[in-house]
Amino acid sequence: MNKITILGSTGSIGTQTLEVVDKNTDLKVVALSTYQNIDLLEQQIYRYKPKKVCVMIEDKANELKRRLVMSDVQIVSGIEGLIEIATLDEVDSVITALVGMIGIKPTIEAIRARKKIALANKETLVTAGSIIMPLAKEYDVPIIPIDSEHCAIFQCLNGEDKNTVDKMILTASGGPFRGKSIEELKKVTLEDALNHPNWSMGKKISVDSATLMNKGLEVIEAKWLFDIEIEKIDVVIHPQSIIHSMVEYIDGSIIAQLGEPDMRIPIQYALYHPLRRDIKHKATNLLKLGQLTFEEPDYNTFKCLNLAYESIKIGGTMPTVLNAANEYAVNKFLNNKIAFLDIPVEVEYAMEKHCTINNPTLEDILETEKWTQEILESR
Secondary structure (H helix, E strand, O other), rough: OEEEEOOOOOHHHHHHHHHHHOOOEEEEEEEEOOOOOHHHHHHHHHHHHOOOEEEOOOOHHHHHHHOOOOOEEEEEEEEHHHHHHOOOOOEEEEOOOOOOOOHHHHHHHHHHOEEEEEEEEHHHHHHHHHHHHHHHHHOOEEEOOHHHHHHHHHHHHOOHHHHHOOOOOOOOEEEHHOOHHHHOOOOOOHHHHHHOOOOOOOHHHHHHHHOOOHHHHHHHHHHOOOOOOOOHHHEEEOOOOOOEEEEEOOOOEEEEEOOOOOOOHHHHHHHOOOOOOOOOOOOOOOOOOOOOOEEOOOOOOOOHHHHHHHHHHHOOOOHHHHHHHHHHHHHHOOOOOOOOHHHHHHHHEEEEOOOOOOOOOOHHHHHHHHHHHHHHHHH
16 A cells, blocks of 8 residues: 655645546545645545645644534644654655645655655756755665656666666657747636646646746756756756657667556656556557657747756856746736736746755755845836
8 A cells, every 4th residue: 555645635736646646546545735725635535545634834724623613633734733744653655746836845854754756746856856865865765756757767777777878858748839939828827827728727737838847847846856067967948748758878779658648648658657457548649640740949939948957057046047037927927917928037037046056055045036036026
């Protein structure tokens, strides 16, 4: 029996993880968390009967306690609550599906508690990869990526000598605005940005996919996950989203992982690695697909991808600024306070104003996030 905690159980990855649980009787939910969606969390409590749940917002946690006064479930709140459910003695695996840097501390403490990490929270490695990966090595804790691209690379590296890797190639669908010009992007709406052609995702990651920032964050994440030089990580646009990523070796061989765009596949793989389980999904019909195509990203139109490369080349706290500024800008866009093309403008402004701290501590990283929000709010 694999006993799991899901951090972010009411989000897109969290709900799809529970769909995987539904199909596997040897997965047991011990703990769940939400930011404030207590309506859905309440339904999950009745269905999966976790021992403990965390609601980040204390007022919402108290409301849920009133609703469940006759229930045995324990309800905690805040970052301390997240850490508590991530480190429960009986938990084997922690699925980190939180949005934002809030995932860093619970992930660190879960590693120290020697829990297997199934990682879907990009910001954890984007901002604190220099802390997380050495810590996982110290405690001999596996970090299995849930992102479809990183899960693909993880599989393509299986059994190979990492020193023979020439290049890692992350594929990107191109999002809803592939092929559009800057002039056309001036007119796009929030609804347009959320309408991803291939994947069903949350609002924030959908916008990141539309700006290509999502791919930039994945580049940084890959650098830490696989301990590879940034110069060896490439991005190609692959509109069909069938090849999830590739690894090119020094002998010219390219190994790719293919499959339908279904997040339940990498979620299940992460939970059962190194084993594979029948997921009873629709098989990929290559004959019906007909062709798989590739394009170079438009770095001039989609500036966020360039900014991501620039941030990790600078290193230190600069990726934290990139991430925090993007979170700030995307939130403003989601609330119709700025235009789509203003997102990279906000990010670039914060990066230009920042004095990088090399070899940052966790406190440096969290202070940098706070500084980034303050510098953008004071514009």
